[in-house]
Amino acid sequence: MTSYPDAMSTASLDASSTWQQRYGQSLMGVFGTPQDLLVQGRGCWVTDADGRELLDMLGGIAVNALGHSHPALSRALGEQLQRMGHISNLFASVPQMRLAEMLLSAAEAPAGSSVFFANSGSEANEAALKAVLRHRHETGKSRILALEGGFHGRTIGALSLTHKPAFREPFGDLIDGIEFLPFNDADALEHRFDDDVAGIVLEPIQGEAGVKPLAPEYLLRARELADQHEALMVLDEVQTGIGRTGEWFRFQGVNRTLSALGSPGIAPDLMTLAKGLGSGIPIGALVAFGSTSSTLLGAGQHGSTFGGNPLAALAGQVTLETIQAEGLLDSVSAVGARLAEELRALPQTAEVRQFGLHIGADLVLPDSISAGDVVACAREHHGLIINATGHATLRLAPPLTLSHEEADEAVARLAAALTRLTKESA
Numbered sequence: 079m080t081s082y083p084d085a086m087s088t089a090s091l092d093a094s095s096t097w098q099q100r101y102g103q104s105l106m107g108v109f110g111t112p113q114d115l116l117v118q119g120r121g122c123w124v125t126d127a128d129g130r131e132l133l134d135m136l137g138g139i140a141v142n143a144l145g146h147s148h149p150a151l152s153r154a155l156g157e158q159l160q161r162m163g164h165i166s167n168l169f170a171s172v173p174q175m176r177l178a179e180m181l182l183s184a185a186e187a188p189a190g191s192s193v194f195f196a197n198s199g200s201e202a203n204e205a206a207l208k209a210v211l212r213h214r215h216e217t218g219k220s221r222i223l224a225l226e227g228g229f230h231g232r233t234i235g236a237l238s239l240t241h242k243p244a245f246r247e248p249f250g251d252l253i254d255g256i257e258f259l260p261f262n263d264a265d266a267l268e269h270r271f272d273d274d275v276a277g278i279v280l281e282p283i284q285g286e287a288g289v290k291p292l293a294p295e296y297l298l299r300a301r302e303l304a305d306q307h308e309a310l311m312v313l314d315e316v317q318t319g320i321g322r323t324g325e326w327f328r329f330q331g332v333n334r335t336l337s338a339l340g341s342p343g344i345a346p347d348l349m350t351l352a353k354g355l356g357s358g359i360p361i362g363a364l365v366a367f368g369s370t371s372s373t374l375l376g377a378g379q380h381g382s383t384f385g386g387n388p389l390a391a392l393a394g395q396v397t398l399e400t401i402q403a404e405g406l407l408d409s410v411s412a413v414g415a416r417l418a419e420e421l422r423a424l425p426q427t428a429e430v431r432q433f434g435l436h437i438g439a440d441l442v443l444p445d446s447i448s449a450g451d452v453v454a455c456a457r458e459h460h461g462l463i464i465n466a467t468g469h470a471t472l473r474l475a476p477p478l479t480l481s482h483e484e485a486d487e488a489v490a491r492l493a494a495a496l497t498r499l500t501k502e503s504a
């Protein structure tokens with residue numbers, strides 16, 4: 079029998095074993111070795127086991143919409159847990175209905191629209207894909223379109239829609255009939271869309287690919303072609319939804335642009351949400367627009383034991399209420415714009431793509447330095463948490479509660495890290 083360290087201790091009390099060793103001996107190696115051991119968080123700041131405070135510009139990968147330990151969320155969840163935490167979907171709860179109503183209202187969804195709750199982004203996409211497969215099966219169509227560079231999750235259905243070969247290929251055959259189109263290429267879209275297409279699955283801004291937006295005109299054309307060929311348009315707003323871009327959902331920002339161009343707006347048939355929705359409590363959602371989309375999955379054709387349980391649904395409800403009460407959509411736009419301006423002023427940035435607090439920055443670095451090195455240096459020497467999505471691309475997705483001062487502080491810390499690294503390599 080192996081003896082494990084004191085289960086209640088956070089750091090390695092036993093000087094002979096580090097927390098990294100302890101992690102490696104008990105957790106599956108799929109994530110590699112984590113960067114640090116965190117014990118506490120408040121707002122946009124986290125504290126590690128050595129007592130260092132770090133400015134969190136990643137927010138649990140675009141998840142901690144209200145920051146860490148937001149008092150409204152802690153209070154509501156504590157009270158809810160004392161009342162009841164879980165009841166299964168054999169029973170209804172008020173938070174579940176309330177959150178569904180709030181999402182439909184924020185999405186300006188038409189009559190007959192409805193929500194299915196899951197527990198993650200992958201699961202939300204799994205539900206969307208099942209709806210597309212229902213449509214494909216009913217109509218005898220065979221093709222489903224997705225995009226190169228797209229990321230939709232790690233479960234088998236979501237993975238089948240995800241482009242990156244390194245994620246897919248270790249598993250052999252996945253779901254058949256899914257084809258990847260080149261990103262943002264309207265000609266390819268036009269060319270490859272026909273009556274045999276059952277659905278098209280798109281991230282309005284590709285997050286894992288480095289915050290790359292689809293052109294509003296591209297999304298409009300996809301909408302028109304989907305209508306023309308009776309295909310479903312699925313927008314994966316797992317990362318872009320719930321205020322991240324300064325709108326409740328990215329497609330609404332797209333519609334502002336389209337409207338300024340004198341074009342009609344778009345709405346998806348199906349939209350998936352997760353990351354920011356529960357501010358850290360696991361929850362995902364599939365929003366079906368209109369009654370046809372709403373009835374693709376019939377009674378008994380899908381389900382989830384945990385999905386939308388009172389605790390998770392309340393987390394979503396409090397997240398949406400707090401975003402509204404604290405005016406966060408406006409502040410996300412303002413703070414994000416300032417952040418982008420300051421990032422663009424750094425000598426090491428080539429391009430900065432900014433949509434609210436969804437930010438990708440391409441860096442110009444000496445050959446010997448990668449964005450991953452910048453991430454490590456920022457964390458180790460400057461108390462800053464950021465993320466690399468590519469060899470020379472950084473992603474920032476901080477809490478929506480980020481202040482102007484914290485934005486300034488983050489850029490100052492990043493600038494210091496870049497200076498240190500470029501000096502060291504010189």
Ligand SMILES: *Cc1c(COP(=O)(O)O)cnc(C)c1O
Binds near residue numbers: 230231352
């Ligand atoms: C993170 C992400 C997912 C997967 O979400 P999980 O909760 O990790 O399953 C799917 N789609 C997009 C766009 C994402 O950013």
